[in-house]
Amino acid sequence: MKIVVADYSGFCFGVKNAVSTAYNAAALADSSEGNVYTYGPIIHNRQVVEELEHRGVRQLPSIDDLKDPDTVIIRSHGVSESVIEELKDKKVKIIDATCPYVDYIHKKVNEYYKKGYQIIIIGNPKHPEVKGINGWCNNTSIIIEKEEDVDVLKKYPKLCVVAQTTTNINKWKGIILSLLDLSKELAIFNTICSATEQRQKSAEELAKKCDAVIVLGGYNSSNTKKLVEICNLYCKNTIHAENINEIDISRVGNVNTLGIIAGASTPDCIIKEAINKMSISMDNIETNNNLEGNNEQERLINEYEKTLVRLHDGDIVKGKIIYVTDDEATIDLGYKTDGIITKEELSIEGDISPKELLKPGDEVEVYIIKVNDGEGNVLASKKKVDAERNIEYIEDVFKSQEVVEAKVIAAVKGGLSTEVKGVRVFIPASLVDNRYVEDLSKFVKTTIEIKIIECDMSKRKIIGSRKVVIGEELAKKKKNILENTLPGQILTGKVSRITNFGAFVDLDGIDGLIHISELSWARIKHPSEVVKEGDMVEVYVLQVDKESGKISLSLKKTVEDPWINIQNTVHADNIVEGTVVRIAPFGAFVEIVPGVDGLVHISQISEKRVNKVEDELKVGDKIKAKVMELNVEDKKISLSIKEAVEDKNREENKEVLKNQEEEKITVADILGKNDLGKNDAE
Numbered sequence: 001m002k003i004v005v006a007d008y009s010g011f012c013f014g015v016k017n018a019v020s021t022a023y024n025a026a027a028l029a030d031s032s033e034g035n036v037y038t039y040g041p042i043i044h045n046r047q048v049v050e051e052l053e054h055r056g057v058r059q060l061p062s063i064d065d066l067k068d069p070d071t072v073i074i075r076s077h078g079v080s081e082s083v084i085e086e087l088k089d090k091k092v093k094i095i096d097a098t099c100p101y102v103d104y105i106h107k108k109v110n111e112y113y114k115k116g117y118q119i120i121i122i123g124n125p126k127h128p129e130v131k132g133i134n135g136w137c138n139n140t141s142i143i144i145e146k147e148e149d150v151d152v153l154k155k156y157p158k159l160c161v162v163a164q165t166t167t168n169i170n171k172w173k174g175i176i177l178s179l180l181d182l183s184k185e186l187a188i189f190n191t192i193c194s195a196t197e198q199r200q201k202s203a204e205e206l207a208k209k210c211d212a213v214i215v216l217g218g219y220n221s222s223n224t225k226k227l228v229e230i231c232n233l234y235c236k237n238t239i240h241a242e243n244i245n246e247i248d249i250s251r252v253g254n255v256n257t258l259g260i261i262a263g264a265s266t267p268d269c270i271i272k273e274a275i276n277k278m279s280i281s282m283d284n285i286e287t288n289n290n291l292e293g294n295n296e297q298e299r300l301i302n303e304y305e306k307t308l309v310r311l312h313d314g315d316i317v318k319g320k321i322i323y324v325t326d327d328e329a330t331i332d333l334g335y336k337t338d339g340i341i342t343k344e345e346l347s348i349e350g351d352i353s354p355k356e357l358l359k360p361g362d363e364v365e366v367y368i369i370k371v372n373d374g375e376g377n378v379l380a381s382k383k384k385v386d387a388e389r390n391i392e393y394i395e396d397v398f399k400s401q402e403v404v405e406a407k408v409i410a411a412v413k414g415g416l417s418t419e420v421k422g423v424r425v426f427i428p429a430s431l432v433d434n435r436y437v438e439d440l441s442k443f444v445k446t447t448i449e450i451k452i453i454e455c456d457m458s459k460r461k462i463i464g465s466r467k468v469v470i471g472e473e474l475a476k477k478k479k480n481i482l483e484n485t486l487p488g489q490i491l492t493g494k495v496s497r498i499t500n501f502g503a504f505v506d507l508d509g510i511d512g513l514i515h516i517s518e519l520s521w522a523r524i525k526h527p528s529e530v531v532k533e534g535d536m537v538e539v540y541v542l543q544v545d546k547e548s549g550k551i552s553l554s555l556k557k558t559v560e561d562p563w564i565n566i567q568n569t570v571h572a573d574n575i576v577e578g579t580v581v582r583i584a585p586f587g588a589f590v591e592i593v594p595g596v597d598g599l600v601h602i603s604q605i606s607e608k609r610v611n612k613v614e615d616e617l618k619v620g621d622k623i624k625a626k627v628m629e630l631n632v633e634d635k636k637i638s639l640s641i642k643e644a645v646e647d648k649n650r651e652e653n654k655e656v657l658k659n660q661e662e663e664k665i666t667v668a669d670i671l672g673k674n675d676l677g678k679n680d681a682e
Helices: 013-031 046-054 081-089 100-114 128-137 147-152 169-179 194-209 222-234 268-285 287-306 383-389 391-400 466-484 641-673
Strands: 002-005 036-039 057-059 071-074 093-096 118-122 142-144 158-163 185-188 212-216 238-241 257-262 316-324 328-332 339-342 363-370 378-381 404-412 415-420 423-428 447-456 461-465 490-499 502-506 511-515 536-545 550-554 575-584 587-593 596-601 622-631 636-640
Touching: 002 268, 013 036, 013 046, 013 057, 013 071, 013 100, 046 057, 081 093, 081 128, 100 118, 100 128, 100 158, 118 128, 118 169, 147 169, 158 169, 169 185, 194 212, 194 222, 194 257, 194 316, 212 222, 212 268, 222 238, 222 257, 257 268, 339 363, 363 383, 378 383, 383 391, 391 423, 391 447, 404 423, 415 447, 423 447, 447 466, 461 466, 490 511, 511 536, 575 596, 587 636, 596 622, 622 641, 636 641
Parallel strands: 002 257, 036 057, 036 071, 071 093, 118 142, 118 158, 158 185, 212 238, 212 257, 339 378, 423 461, 511 550, 596 636
Antiparallel strands: 316 328, 316 363, 328 339, 363 378, 404 415, 404 447, 415 423, 447 461, 490 502, 490 536, 502 511, 536 550, 575 587, 575 622, 587 596, 622 636
16 A cells, blocks of 8 residues: 655644644743633644643633633634624733734725625635634625525625635635626635645645545534545545544555545644554555565655754745735745744845735745744744855955945944845945045935955955945046046036135036135135035136146136226226225225225325324225226226315315305396496495
């Protein structure tokens, strides 16, 4: 006899998690003052339930019996929303071991119920999973168990269809086809567990090639019943039993090929016991092949045990994805508990939804972060494996000095912690920029370009530099600007720095200098009178020195020289108004139009002797002066306040004399009009 064990047998992810959670909680039964309960049997297996009761974890008789500080474990089937609320009201500790597949159904049903959809559940109305799902739409769902049930339904404006996780996939497809005409707005979700699909397909393949099939699992287990149905279709000698001891061996003793498959609630020990017993029975029947029989038994046990791998922190192992959400992926590692890959541990590319990268059935390699996170979960990382594969890439870019992108993870003491394709790279603070950076936290969660400047894989020491990249980019820009910039060009730049002697302007990679004398046609004391840091300005290129890398600029040459047309508005002997802008020992400079100054020599300030210019004038004074000389070529204007005053006095005297003459004429006229004789007038 040849014994074949199905590829997918025993605990599924949800059951594994629930059982593991229950066994972990058993420790509370000894240390806690309260009782530890499961809401209903944790799985459909008497052995497991009895073992848990022996350890102090019992089934909850009634919610009314609960009191603080009791603990209640929600089994993988899940419960209704109202049950959750009742448990919360009791103020007991709730440990939710609901299967992620079932939890997903709860959320979808609740979401679409609130949107006004009529909920349809394809499944067994008596099954606790279906009852729990119905509780998330206020028990208003329509539950369909077979295609005939659709015939009595009326049409609905909006329908939302989900399925019990253990539903037969072919049955589900048939019912869905029957529902298509019942609503114009139909939201259909295939919520059959991928592990269920795999197990049912495995059962079909097993039954087709075996003379007899043993299906191990609880008599109340829905998924086990489905396996029995499938196996019966292809193998009439199908036997359903909770354990191998219930089977009459004579029924399968003479078959050539015996298949064994187990439901999702069947522990590994029952499967191993079945293999062991059937191998021994085969040995008794085939006495002439005693050694061969023992070898076959050993082979089967070993093969099955190979599927129950041992894991250690730091292992890199392969597994198959069985469930994916937006936040995490569940992976079958062949271990007693499935692994969890969180979004953070998924990809070196950063914040990506697991659904974008993975789907059920994908085979991936993962790094075991922790075999037990304290709640019975195996924490796994895909990106750490990818990072290991990229070590060679890091070494290559170090040798070639290629620029790479680094994602900044955190600002740490002394610099930045970054990742390059999942490999951790440290950037010292002095190598982050070409200038001092006071606050490194602004780089966190950004992507920067760096070069690997040190790589010692034996010490896992990898150092990167952003400063090198910036320096090389600036050198390229500087070279390009120096080669393509000519005197006389007008360029646009940003004022980057101000000094006492001028202002530096960033010309996209190289700083040019505007000397203070080139900032304005007017006389200024400090560059800040004209520009400030951050200003965008147009500048005139005076000179380019390629050897020294210096560019001289002018701001004033971007506007017309006010001296060009000054003779059109200012002439010699004119009286002009102006503002004192500078005091010198020999006189005062007066701005008569913007950018044009004239000099009032100390001798021309007043008629009286002036010892100090400051005794008579100060910066900001408004004065009137006479233009004594205008020299446009040398850009010089000589002014005289004294002459302006004298001219004014002369004008005033002329006016007085004129007025006096007018008075004499008026008297004479008056006398003449009175007909006085000449002698009288005299």
